[in-house]
Amino acid sequence: MPEVTEPPVTAPSAAPRVLSGPQRALQKLGLVRDIDLALHLPLRYEDETRIVRIADAREGQPVQVEGVVSDCRVEQRSRRQLVVTLGDGSGELVLRFLNFYASQQKALAVGKRLRVRGELRGGFLGREMVHPAVKAVDADTPLPASLTPVYPTSAQLPQAYLRKVVAAALARAPLGELLPEGVVPHGLPLLRQALLFLHQPLPDVSPATLEDRSHPAWQRLKFDELLAQQLSQAMARRERAALVAPALRERADGGVHAQLLATLPFALTSAQRRVGAEIAHDLATPQPMHRLLQGDVGSGKTVVAALAATLAIDAGWQCALMAPTEILAEQHFHKLIGWLEPLGVQVAWLTGSRKGKARTQMLERVASGAAGLVVGTHAVIQDDVLFARLGLAIVDEQHRFGVAQRLALRRKLAGQAGLAAAQESGDSPANTTAHVRPDHADRARAPLEPHLLMMSATPIPRTLAMSYFADLAVSTIDELPPGRTPVLTKLFADSKRDAVVERVQGEVAKGRQVYWVCPLIEESETLDLKNATETHTRLGQSLPGVAVGLLHGRMPAAEKAAVMALFTAGGIAVLVSTTVIEVGVDVPNASLMVVEHAERFGLSQLHQLRGRVGRGAVASVCVLLYAAPLSDAGKARLKAMVETNDGFEIARRDLDIRGPGEFMGARQSGAALLRFADLTDDAALLAEARRLAPPLLEREPRAAAAQVERWLGTKAEYLKA
Template sequence: MSGMYEVITPNIDVSRIKGVGPKMAEKLQSIGIYKADDVIFHLPSSYVNQSVVNLNDAEHNDNVTVEGTVKTEPSIAFFRGGKSRLTCFMDVDGIYVKVTFFNQPYLKEKLINGEFARVFGKFNKNKLEINGQRLIFDTDGGYQVRYSLNQQMHAKTFRKFVEAVFENCRFNKDLPEHLKQKYRLMNIREALWHIHFPLNDKVLHEARRTIKFYELYEFQLSLMEKRKQERVYNDHYIIDYDVERLKSFISTLPFELTGDQKRSVNEICRDFKQKISMHRLLQGDVGSGKTIVAGICTYAVKTIGEQTAVMVPTEVLANQHYESFTDTFKDELSVEKLTGTTSRREKAAILERLRNGDIDLLIGTHALIEDDVVFNKLSLIITDEQHRFGVNQRSKLSRKAYRKNVLYMTATPIPRTLSITTFGDMDVSIIREMPKGRKPVETYWRRFDETDKVLEMVKKEVDSGRSAYIVAPLIEESETLDLKNVQEIYHIFAEYFGEETVELIHGKMKPNEKVFGMSRFESLEKKVLVSTTVIEVGVNVPNATFMVIFNAERFGLSTLHQLRGRVGRSDLQSYCVLVSDAHTENAKLRMEIMTSTTDGFELSERDLEMRGPGDYFGVRQSGLPQFKVADITEDYRMLEAAREEAVNVLESSGGKE
C-alpha cells in the first residue's frame, strides 16, 4: 500500500499527506491540524446511523434505511414556486413500498427501474410509504460520519486525508499488551480506524472504549511522571519526629479525634517518615476539623525543633487560623501571624524570632513569600485553599524550605474524578466525618414574596441571642451592581432590626474596613451581618446560627455549601434559608438538592454533573485536560482504573521504595 506514496511518520507536516496541497494545508491548520497525527486524532463529532433495517421490523414513523429493487419508472410532478415531488415504487423485503422525494428532481436519473437502490427516510407503516430524505451511495457500516471542520471542507474530503494517513503512516502509539488483554481493548490504530470508519454499533462502542482508556491512561502517566520528577529520594526528607511525644500531645486534646482525622494524621505522619518529599492534599468539608489535623502535624515537626508555615489567601482566613491554632494548642505551639497589615515594628520582631527558630508555626498571607521572611528550619508548608494561589507563589515559599514537605488543604469538597485529574500527582486524605455534637444545618427554600416570613425567622434567632449572616449575590462579577444590591438588602434589614444591630461588608471596602466590620460581628457587637460572598471562606463565629442567601439560584451548589458552612459551627441548631424564585428547571433542581443534603462531597458530585468539569471551580481550570472521547464525569471508573495502572508503572520503575 505504501508504495503509492511516501511512508510518513505521525509528526510529519500535514502538507506532505497525499492529496493535501498548500491551500488545503492552510485550511487544515486553521482548525488545529498540523501533523499527520492530528488528522487521525481529529475524531468525528457525531454519527447518523443509516444501517439497513428489515422493514417488517420497523415501527410507524421510524427513520429507516432500506434497500431493494426499483419497480417503476420514477415520475415527477412540479408545483408553483419550483417545488417538486418525485415518486416511484420499490420492492423492499417483499413489501411493495411507495417512495416519495420532495424537491429533489435530480434523483430521477439515480433511481433506475429494475436496479438496486438504498433509501433513507421516514416510514409510514399505515400507508406503506417512505418519505425519502436521501439516497445512500457510500456509507461505512451504514453510518454517515460528521466532523467539526469549521466549514473549511466537506467531510468526504477530510475522510480521504484520514485514509491516506492510515495507508501510509508508520504508527507509533499503542497500549501495553497486558492492559489490552486485561481490559479487552483493541490496538490503538485499529480503534481509531473503526471510529472513523465504523462497521456497526458494537465495534464503534469498543473502539471508543479503547480510545477513552488510552487518553485517561496517557494523562495519568504524565501526572505520574510529573510526580516522579518532583519527588526525589533522599534521607534528608525524613522528619524523624518523636512518636511518643506526639501521642502524649494528642492525648491532652480536650476532645477525641474522629476516625477520618486519625486516619489523615496517620497518613501524613507516615509521609514524614519516608525519604521523599510529601505532596499531599487534605480535603475536608467545612467544619470537619482540618485545622486540628494540621496542628497535630505541626507539633510532630516541632518535636525535632523544626518549623511549619501556613499560607492562606486572605487576611480574614489568616486571623481565623491564628485564633483557632492559639485557642486549641495554647502553649504547646509557638504561633505567630504575618499579613499585609502587620506593623513594621511587630514584623521585625517576628522575623527575628523566626530566624532564631523561636516560632514553631507562622501563619500568613502572601506576606510569607517576601524575601525578608527567613525561616530557621522550615520543614512543613501548609497551603490552604491552594487553588487561589499561583504556581509561582507556591514555589517561592517552597524554595524557603529546609525539608520540602507540602500539605495542601481545601474546604471545597472536590469530586473524586476531579481530584484524580487536577490533583492526580498528589496523595489525597479525606475527612468526611463531622466532629461529635455537630448538628446538620436545616435548610429551607423560600420565594421572594415570603421575605417577611424570613425576617421573622431571623428575628426569632437574634432575640434568642444568636447571630445571622445575610448574603447578597455577586451579579455578573460587577462590583457596581453588587454594591447596589447589597446596600438595598442592608437597608431592608437595618430598617427592620435597627442600624445598631446590622453590619455591612462588601467588595468595595478597604481591607482594614472589612476586618473592622467583621470584628464587630465576631465580638457580637453587631448581631446581623449583611455581606457579599467575602464570608465564603475563613469566618468562624460559633454564635451564628442563621444564614439567608438571596438570589440563591445565582450560585453553584459548591458555593452555596461553602456559604452554609459559616453556620452550624457549634452544638447549637443552625438554619439556612435560600431565597429564590428559581425560574428555570436547573435552578429549581439546585434548590431541591441543597435542601435534601448537607454532605459536601455528595453536593460536589451533583455540582460536577450539572456544571461540567470545566466550570466546576467557577472559572475554567487551565489544568483540566481536554479529552477527545473520554468524559471524566461519565468515565470515572475507567479513570480510576487508568490511575491504578499508571501508579503501578511508577512503582515498578522505582517511583517508590
Template sequence: MTAAAGVRRLAGVGPKLAERLADLGIVSIGDVLLHQPNRYEDRSRITPVAELWQGSPALAVVRVEGAEIRQGRRRSLLVTTSDGAARLWLRLFHFGPDQQARLAPGTWLRLYGEPRSGAYGMEMVHPEIQVVDSEAAGYDIVARLVPVYPTVSGVSQNRLRDLVGQALSLLEQPGFWLESLPADLTGPAVSMSANQALRRIHDPPIDSDVAALAEGRDPACQRLAFEELLGHQLSLRSRRRQIRADRAPAMGQPGRGLAPLFDGLGFSPTGAQRRVIGEILADMAGRSPMLRLVQGDVGSGKTVVAAAALLTAVDNAWQGAFMAPTELLAEQHHAALSRWLEPLGMPVWLITGKRKKDDTLLAEIASGTPGVVVGTHALFQEALEFGALGLAVIDEQHRFGVDQRLALRNKAKNGGATTAHQLIMTATPIPRTLAMSAYADLDTSVIDELPPGRTPITTVAIPNTRRDEVVSRIGDAVAEGRQVYWVCTLIETSDKLEAQAAEAAAEALSEALDGVHVSLVHGRMKANDKARAMNAFKAGSIDVLVATTVIEVGVDVPNASLMIIENAERLGLAQLHQLRGRVGRGSTASHCVLLYQGPLSDTARSRLTALRKTSDGFAIARADLELRGPGEVLGTRQTGAQEFRIADLVRDADLAEAALAVADDVLAYHPREAELLIERWTSAAAAYARV
C-alpha cells in the same frame, strides 16, 4: 510520518484552518483521530420527499427547479427542488456566487438535513448538499453511519470528515500509530487494538449500536478510554516519582510533643484528627517530600491538623507556609494559628497582596528564622524568600492550579533540602474516581469524624415569591437570641456587582426588620473593615450578617443557626454545601433556606434536591460529579487533570479502577510503553512535570 506530526501535514490544512482546529484541541494528526464524534447519522436509505417527516433527519435525492434571493427579515437563497413526485424547498442564509452557480436549474443533488414545515411546504435549512451527475448517481449510495463531530465556526463537518479520512488512511503505515498497551494486559477493555478501535469510532459498521457509540459504551470507546485513563495515571505517578526523588528535611517529633498545642485549644481533637496528624508526622519524618491531601467535610477541624504539622516543622527549626485562596480566609487562619501557636513562643506572620511591604519582616523570613507565614497568592511574590521553608500547607486546593502549589514548594532553598514537604487540604470531598485520576501523585488522608456537639442542619428550598415569609422568620430567630447569615450571589462573578447586591440586601433587611442590627461583608471592603464586621458578628453585637460568598469557608460562629442563600439555583452543589457549613456549629437546631428564583432548570432542581436530602459531603460530591463533570468539580483547571478526550469519570469508574491497579506495574516493567502513553494522552502535563 507519525501521529505526532502537525495537522498541517494533511492536505488542505493551511494556517487559518490550523488555527481553528487548535480551538478544538486538534494540533497533531493524532489529535484528529482522537476527536470523537458526538453522534452518528444513519444514511443507509434514500427517503422520498413525500415521506419526509418534520424533525426527522433524512437523505433525499432531488433536482433543482429554480433559485431566487428573498429579502425578508434575513436575506436568504430559496431553492426549489423536486424528486419528481413532491417538492422540497432549501433555504440558505449563508451563500455566495459560487454556491448559487452550483444550484443551477437541472442540477441533481443528494441532500441530508432536517425537514421542517415552511411557508411553501416542506423545507430544509442549510442541509448538507452534494452535487451528483445524475439521478441514478444520487441513488448510488454506500450504506453507512456518518459521524458528526464537535466543531467550531469555520470548520465544517465535511472538512472534519475529510481530515479524519486522511488520518485513517495513515493508520496503514507501519509505525504511524504504535500500540502503546503492554501485551500482557488482559480484560474486556483491551479486547481490540487501538487501530481497530479508532477505525470503529470513525467508521462504524452499519449494524452498530449508535447509542452505545455516542454514549461511549461501545467496546471501541472503552478500549480508548482505558488507554487514556492509564496514560493520565502514569503521568501523575511519574511526576510523583520525580518529586519524591528530591531530598526534604527529615523532621522528628518535636521535643515537647503536641500536648501543649492540644492543651491550648480549649477542646480535645477527635480520633480522626489524631489519626491524620499521625499519618502526616510519619511522612514528615522521612527524607522524601511529603505529598499528602487531607480531605475533611465542613467543620471537621482541618486547621488544627495543619497547626500540628506547622508546630512540628518550626520545632525542628524550619519554616512553615500556609497559603489560603482569599484575603479574608488568610486573615482568619492567621488569627487562629496566632492564638494557638504564639503562646508556645512561635511567630506567625501574615503576608497578603493588600498589606504594605514590610522589609523588616521579609528580611527575617529570608534569614531562616523559624516561624509560620500565612498568606494568599502573595506568597509567590519574588520579594518573598524563605530562608528555610520545610513545610508548605495549601488550603482549599481546588482554588489553585498544580503549577501554583509546586511554585510554593520550590521556594525551599536552604538547609540542604531541595524541596519542602507539602500538605494540601480541601473541605470539598473528592469522589474516589476523581481523586485517583486527578491526584494520583498524592497520598490521601480523610478526617471522617465531626467534633462532638454539632447539630443537624435542616435544609429547605423556598421560591423567591415567599421572600417576605423568610424575612419574617429572620425576625423570629433574632428574637430567640440567634444570629443569621444572608448570602447574596450573582450569575457573573464580579466583586463590584456582588458588593452592590449585598449592600442592597442589607438595606432592605434593615428597613424590614425594625430593631435588628444588620451588617455587611463583601470582597471590596478593606481588610480592617471586614475583620471588624466579622469580629462584631462573632461577639454577638450583630444579628444578621449580609455577605457575598467570601464567607464560604473558615467562618465559625456557633450562635449562628439560620442561613439564607439567595438565588441558590446559581451555585454548584459543593459551594452550597460549603456555605451551609457556616451554621450547625453550636448546640441549637440549625436551618438553611435555599431561596431560589423559578422556574428551575432540571440541573438546578437536582442540585437543590440533593442538598435537601443529605449533609454528607462525600455523597454531595458524588452527585456534583455526576451533574457537572470533573472539570467543574475540580474548580481551577489542574495541570495533568484536563478534560478527558474519550474517558468519562462517571461512566468509566470501573476503567479508572483498572488503570489504577496496573499503573505501577506498567511504570516498572514497561517503561517504553509508559512513556508512549504519557506522551500520547498527557503531553502537556508530562512536559510540565519535566520542568
C-alpha cells in the same frame, strides 16, 4: 513489543509562518499535531449512505433524498425566501431557504440533480425541508460507504475542511501500538483500527453503542487514556520517592507539639487523633509527604494542621499555611496565634494587601527563620518571599486555587530546596533555637523538598481518589466534634422573601445572628440577580434598629477585617455578604443562613455556605431562595442540599452534576483532563488501568513515557497540581 519511536522534531524556520484563518482556528482548538487531530472525535454522525424515496420519507425525522429540481423561485412573504421544488418520480417536496445568496439560486436551478439531507416536516403547501444540506450530484454519483462525522468546531472552521484535515492526519499520525502484548484488555481493537472506525463508522453499527460509548472502539480509547493518567500519577510518585525531605520527628523531651496538645481547650476526636498520627508518620520519614487531609465542614482540620506545624517547628523547620481568600487566611491566623504564640512560636502574616514597612518586617522574620509559622494567601508564594528552612507547606482548600497557582506553589517549594540543603549541611539560622537532627548524613547535601499537606472540606469521591488523586495519600476526618447540631435546609421561592425577612427578624430578636449571601456585588446588565449592596439597603429598611453589615471582595482589606471582627464580636446582627464568607468563618452565635439565587451556586459552594451556621449548640437553619424556572442541574443541586448534610454524599452528587474537571478546578487549565473516559461509567476500566500502571512503568519505562506523551502531553503536569 512494538518499537517506541520518538516524534520527529522540526527545526524552526527563519521567519514565523503566516497561518490561514482555518489554521489559526485549528490552533485555537489545540489541534496542532497529527495525533491531536486523530483524537478529535466526532460529536455525532449523519447517515448519507442511503437514499430514501420522497414518497417513503417520514415526517419529523432526518432523511436523505435525491431528485431533480422542477421549480425554483423567490417568494416575498414576511421576508424573501428561496423556494425549490424537488421530485424523484415517487413524489415531490419543497426546499425552503430563508437566507440565501444569488449563487445558491443559480446552483438550485431547474433541471439540477440534488442530493438533499434534512428533517422533513409538514408545510402549508405540502411536505418541506427548511435549510437542508444540499449537494449537486450526477445520476451515477456513488454514496459514501461510512457515516459522515460531525466534529466539534468553530465558525472559522467548516466541517468539510475539518473532515479533510482529520482524514489526512489519520493517515500520517503515529498510531502504532505502544503497549506490550497482554496489557490491552482482550477483545479491544488496535488503536489505529479503533480511531479509523470512530471517524468513519460503517452504517450497520448500532447507534446506541456510539452514543453511550460502549462500542469496543470507544472502550479502547478510554482504556488508553485512563492508563496514561495512571502512569502519569505513578511517575509523579516515583519522582517524589527519589527526593529527600527533612525528617520531622516528634521530640522525645516534649516541645511545642506536646505543649499544644496539653493546652487545647477541647479534646481531640478519635478521627483527629488518627489522621494526626498518619501525618506524623509521614513527616518523620526522609521522603516528601504528599497527603490530602479531607473532612466535612466543621470537622476540625485546622487543629490537625496546627499540630503538624508544631512537629516541623520542634524539628527546627518552618511551616507555611496558604489559604485561597484573605478572610479565610485571617481566620486561620487569629486561631493559630491564640494557640501557638503563648507557647513561644512566632506566627507571620502575609497577604497581598500587606504593603510597605509592615511587609518588609514580615519578610525579614520569614527569611531569618524567626517566624516558625507563616500564614497567608497566594502572597506566600510570591518571588520576594524567602524561607530560611521551609520544612512543611499546608494548603487549605487547595482545589480553589487555579491550576497555575498550584503549580507555582510546587515550584516555590522546590525553589526552597537549595536554601534547605545549605541549612541542613550546618548553616542553620542564628535565631532558630529548636533541636535539629541531621537525618541521613550521607545525603545531607542533597536538595531537600518540603513536605506538603493539602486540606479540603470538599471530600473526594472514591473514583476521583483512584484517578486524579491517585498519587496522594488521603487522611479522612469522618466525625464531627461533639455539640454540633445538624442544619435544617429549607427551599423558598423568591416570592416568599417577605416570610424569610420575618424569620430573620425573629432570629435577631432571640439574640442570634444571620448571614444573607448574594451572588453579585453591584447591578449587572446581563443577570437579573439581587445584589449585595441593594440587599443591604433593603434589609436595613426592613429591619429598623437592627445592625446590618455589608461584606464583599472589593472592599479594602482593612475594612473587610473590621466588618468581620464586628460581626464575630456580635456588633452586627445581620451580615449581607458575597461568597467571601464561604469557608473558614466561625461565628457560633450565627443560626440562620439565607442564600439569594441559590440556583446560581455550585453544590459544593452551597454546602460550604451552609457550614457557616450550626457551629454552636443552637438549632440552625439554611434558607435557599431560588428564582424559577430552574434548570435540571439547578433542581438537582437544590434537591441534594435538602436531602443530605453529609459532605461525602454532597461531593458524590456534585461530581455527577459537574464532572471531574470543574469539581477539582482543572477547568482553569483550559482543558479537561479526561476527554473520553467517564469516572462513573468506566469504573471497571479505571480499576484495570490502576492495576496495570505500576508494573508497566517498572518493566517498560519507555513505553509508559510514550503512552503519557501521546494521551496527556503537557496536561500531565496538571495532574501534579
